[in-house]
Structures are given as C-alpha cells and as structure tokens.
Amino acid sequence: MTVDEQRRVLARRFAALAGLGAVGAMMLTACSGGQSDDELIDMSILMNDGTYTGQSNADEQGAVGTVTITVAGGRITEASYETVESDGTVKDENYGKDGSGQVANQDYYRRAQAAVASYEQYSAKLVEVQDPTAVDTVSGATVAHSQFLQASLRAVYQAQGVADDGRADTVAMPGLGLEDEDY
Structure with missing residues (x-):
C-alpha cells in the first residue's frame, strides 16, 4: 500500500470516528433528561x-x-x-x-x-x-x-x-x- 493510500484509509477512519462521536454526543444530549433554561419559560x-x-x-x-x-x-x-x-x-x-x-x-x-x-x-x-x-x-x-x-x-x-x-x-x-x- 502506498503512502497516499494509507493516508486515505486513515482519513476515512478518522471521518467515521468523528461521525460516531457526533452521533454519541447527540444521543447524550437527547437523553440528558433536564431542560435548558431557555426551555423553562418563554x-x-x-x-x-x-x-x-x-x-x-x-x-x-x-x-x-x-x-x-x-x-x-x-x-x-x-x-x-x-x-x-x-x-x-x-x-x-x-x-x-x-x-x-x-x-x-x-x-x-x-x-x-x-x-x-x-x-x-x-x-x-x-x-x-x-x-x-x-x-x-x-x-x-x-x-x-x-x-x-x-x-x-x-x-x-x-x-x-x-x-x-x-x-x-x-x-x-x-x-x-x-x-x-x-x-
């Protein structure tokens, strides 16, 4: 495998991990249970x-x-x-x-x-x-x-x-x- 191919593989892995991290953060926010101050009152x-x-x-x-x-x-x-x-x-x-x-x-x-x-x-x-x-x-x-x-x-x-x-x-x-x- 060439150096360029290795970089592309690493870049794809990084992008996949970043995507998983973003999904995890959204799930944690959605499951946090409390409301923000903005949602308490209008x-x-x-x-x-x-x-x-x-x-x-x-x-x-x-x-x-x-x-x-x-x-x-x-x-x-x-x-x-x-x-x-x-x-x-x-x-x-x-x-x-x-x-x-x-x-x-x-x-x-x-x-x-x-x-x-x-x-x-x-x-x-x-x-x-x-x-x-x-x-x-x-x-x-x-x-x-x-x-x-x-x-x-x-x-x-x-x-x-x-x-x-x-x-x-x-x-x-x-x-x-x-x-x-x-x-």
Whole structure:
C-alpha cells in the first residue's frame, strides 16, 4: 500500500470516528433528561398586572420556598422570597440554631445564614433582570436558588396565564449535604 493510500484509509477512519462521536454526543444530549433554561419559560409572553405567588417543591428536609411577585405595566416591580421549614417555621435569623435558640454548630449556622441572606439577593435580581432563569446562584445558597427558581417560574407562569406543565419540576434540587451532627 502506498503512502497516499494509507493516508486515505486513515482519513476515512478518522471521518467515521468523528461521525460516531457526533452521533454519541447527540444521543447524550437527547437523553440528558433536564431542560435548558431557555426551555423553562418563554419571557416573550406578556405578564398581567397583579400579585402572584409560586411555591417550590420540598427539599430533602421538607422545606418549601415561596416567591411572590408584583407585576405592574407588564414588569415585575417587586419580588419576595422566603423558605418555610417542614414544621412551618420561617427560615430567618434563627435558622441554623438549635432548639434552645443557641448556635451549637457554627459551620452549620454560617451555611444556614448564607442561604437566608441570599433570599433578598435573589428577589432583587429578579426585579432587575425580569427573568427567573437569568438569576445567578449565590455561592453557598444552591438549594435556595433551586427552590427560588422553581417558585419564581411558577409565579411568572401565573402572571403570564400559562399553565404549569411541569417544566419547573425539571429544575434539579441538590441535596443539602448535611450530616446528623449538623443538627
């Protein structure tokens, strides 16, 4: 076999492998299961004026996030976000303390309060950017962001008059990564 023939054979093999790689990448993308942020909501749909509330799914501890938005002139003019624990307690400055109101685990309390501090940031950013999917995650508040995204999507769906078809459920709810000694 000449050098030119060897090059042609190698070129065909390379082209075949590249084609297989492309097919594999398409299959992985199709089977990934989640939706991209672009598919979660269509912000070109106008929002009706009023006040709307959406709730997240419960996290692994049973806590649920709630976002309330006020729409005026088709724009979000106010937003608030809070999370309520499974026992009905609002996560606030006491979140992360033990039953006696003391900080038993400083690291756990610090992480809990970082999440609470993110609530205002998420709310303010939503008013600024007008799109739940454009609100970036605050470091240390990943679970809070997932719940915020689910709840704010549901609130915006209501404002748009769009049925909640389950798209918000595709937002991944990460685990808290907590151990028994954190409580």
